[in-house]
Structure formats: C-alpha cells, structure tokens
Amino acid sequence: MPEIETRILSAEEEDMKTAVSQATALLAAGEIVAVPTETVYGLAADAFNADAVAKVFAAKERPAFDPLIVHISSLKELPEVAELPEDIAPVVKSLAGAFWPGPLTIVLPKSAKVPDIVTSGLPTVAVRQSGSVIFRQIGKALGRPIAAPSANRFGRISPTSASAVMKELDGRIPLIIDGGACSEGVESTIVKIESRGEQRPLIHVLRAGPVTKEDLQKFGKVVIQKRLVSEHPEAPGQLASHYAPLTPLLMFEKPEDFKPEPGKKYGLLSYRGDPKAGYIDLHEWEVVEELSPGSGKLIEAAVRLFYVMRHLDEQGLDAIVAEPVSETGLGVAIMDRLRRAAVGRE
Ligand code: TXA
Numbered sequence: 001m002p003e004i005e006t007r008i009l010s011a012e013e014e015d016m017k018t019a020v021s022q023a024t025a026l027l028a029a030g031e032i033v034a035v036p037t038e039t040v041y042g043l044a045a046d047a048f049n050a051d052a053v054a055k056v057f058a059a060k061e062r063p064a065f066d067p068l069i070v071h072i073s074s075l076k077e078l079p080e081v082a083e084l085p086e087d088i089a090p091v092v093k094s095l096a097g098a099f100w101p102g103p104l105t106i107v108l109p110k111s112a113k114v115p116d117i118v119t120s121g122l123p124t125v126a127v128r129q130s131g132s133v134i135f136r137q138i139g140k141a142l143g144r145p146i147a148a149p150s151a152n153r154f155g156r157i158s159p160t161s162a163s164a165v166m167k168e169l170d171g172r173i174p175l176i177i178d179g180g181a182c183s184e185g186v187e188s189t190i191v192k193i194e195s196r197g198e199q200r201p202l203i204h205v206l207r208a209g210p211v212t213k214e215d216l217q218k219f220g221k222v223v224i225q226k227r228l229v230s231e232h233p234e235a236p237g238q239l240a241s242h243y244a245p246l247t248p249l250l251m252f253e254k255p256e257d258f259k260p261e262p263g264k265k266y267g268l269l270s271y272r273g274d275p276k277a278g279y280i281d282l283h284e285w286e287v288v289e290e291l292s293p294g295s296g297k298l299i300e301a302a303v304r305l306f307y308v309m310r311h312l313d314e315q316g317l318d319a320i321v322a323e324p325v326s327e328t329g330l331g332v333a334i335m336d337r338l339r340r341a342a343v344g345r346e
C-alpha cells in the first residue's frame, strides 16, 4: 500500500465546522476518514460507495468476510439501509427510541441499496445511530449513511483517541478527526431480534457492550451469545482472538495459577488496585495499571480499558496479566474483550 500523509484535525468547539466540512468533502469524494464516536473511533466511508468501502477493508487489512456497521444520522435514513419486518418492527422501534442515538447496533434485513461488500454478502445489515455529535453532523452533511468499523488494524485493540488511531493507521488514511477521548470506551452492543408471535421477542446479544443485558430486558427475553466462536461467526468481533495487544495477555481461573518464568517481565492490568483481589501481591510486577483506581467503577473501567491495554503493550513486557472484573452490567463487555485479547496466549 503506498504511504500517504495522515493529517489530524481537531474538532474542538471553533474547529468543529472546518473538521466536519473537510471530513465530509473527503467522504463525498470516495475517501476514508477516521471519526470519533462515543464508543471507539470509526473508520468512515460512504456506505453506498462500494469502492470507498473497499478502501476501509484495505486500510484495516480486514478480511472480506467481516461485515461493517452502517451508521445513520437520523431515523429517516433507516429505510434506506434496512427493511423493518412487521413482526419485529415494534421492538426495533422501542429499542431505537430508548437507545438511539447511542451504543446499540441492531441487525436487520438489508435494503438493496447497501452494497454487498458492506455486509460481506450477508442478507442482513448492522445499523446504529451514533451518540457522537461530530459523527452525526458529518453524516448529515454527507446526506448518506456511513459504513464504519473500528479504526484499528484487524484483530487489534480498538482506538479510543486520535493518537491511538494514528498508531494504527498512520500512512494509510488521509485524515483523522480528533474529538478527544471516547466517552464509552468499548464498542456498541450488537443485537438481533427474533419474533416469537404472542410471546416476548428474543433479543440475541451478538456482542456485549455498553447497553447491558439488564438494559435490554425491558424489551424482550435476552439471550447472550457469549462465545460464538465458529469458522463463520455471526459477528467476527466475536472471533476468538480479537482486541489483542502484541504482548501476550494472560488470564487465570485463580491468581495462584500464574507461574511466572524467571527473568521475564510481567505487567498487571488490575481492576481497582485492590490487594484483596489476590493479584497485586502475587509478583514483583514491572508495572501495574488500574482500570478504575480505588473505588472500582465499571463505567470508568470500560472507558479506560483499551487505553490501558495499549499503554501496557508499549512497556516492552514479556506478558500482561489481566485481573478479572465482576461479570455484571458493563463488566460482561469488559470480560468479553479481555478474554478475546487473551485467546491463544495462555
Ligand atoms: O461501537 C461500534 O460498534 C464501533 C463504532 C465505530 O461504531 N464499530 C465497530 O465496528 O465496532 P467493527 O467493525 O469493529 O465491529 C462490528 C461488528 C463486527 O464484529 C461484525 O462482524 C459485526 O459487527 N457485524 C456487522 N454486520 C453484521 C451482520 N449483518 N450480522 C452480524 N454481525 C455483523
């Protein structure tokens, strides 16, 4: 791939207009641009332009079998990208009403307008309306839906800041819009709805995220597909090894299972730095990073997760040991990302 110059443009207050118009101009010309969302930074392309979408796959080195999420900037755009079958329309509308704009992605039958490359040939399309004002303004200015996966190389840690995008895609894309740190920190929850006639619909969670099982339960019976790891997984974000640092990341059933090798350097990714969790005093750690120092708040842990993983990855360690967090609410999404980062490394 020929190297191109990657510019970063701030979208803070007075720079916002310029950022929106420059990003929009590039997208309208069939280029790709990294844009912040409330979850992680996305690598955006005009969803109706197959050539532009192909550039996203190339820049990320993403296999063609892994479909992209299509972002709409208003509900009016929904019929352009997806069909709304009668049997699930009420629950889809309720979910959209409750969680959009926000970190929920809904898998629906795709409209003919969406090119096959976007959905990897699937008859369905994953749709969401991002909570990021910058992202939605760009979508509105473009007047078309935006296809955007996370702005990292395939299988790597999702970026939650412009500098993290730079580390992933420098020389591969023309522009990064800098909207500061992402407020959620982990990717959107992905759901698929199954109607059951008179009974409450089933809400299949294909990827755990900021909208939790507890949040979704009001709208149907929630089924978590925690470890969907087949050859053709329904959400390749569910592939066994994903979100992975270059440094091996280790997780253990119990702290005592950790058997350090002499002379090797280990870092600890701790939840809140609590010795009672059994990890802090286990070893002379080279470095200890906490996800939510002191109090242990899952919201803060999610926001910091990919930042801390990236930081530990840059310390020249032989391995990172990750302490588990409690698997309730947002903790489900955090543990999902940690386990996937650890797969194949134990
Ligand atoms: O928060 C997010 O969702 C971010 C921001 C940028 O919006 N995007 C994101 O995209 O995480 P990506 O491509 O990294 O993850 C999207 C996941 C992939 O695992 C993909 O397989 C799944 O969505 N997906 C896309 N279309 C699908 C479909 N039709 N059926 C099932 N899964 C689908």
Ligand code: MG
Binding pocket: 149, 150, 158, 237
């Ligand atoms: Mg991704």
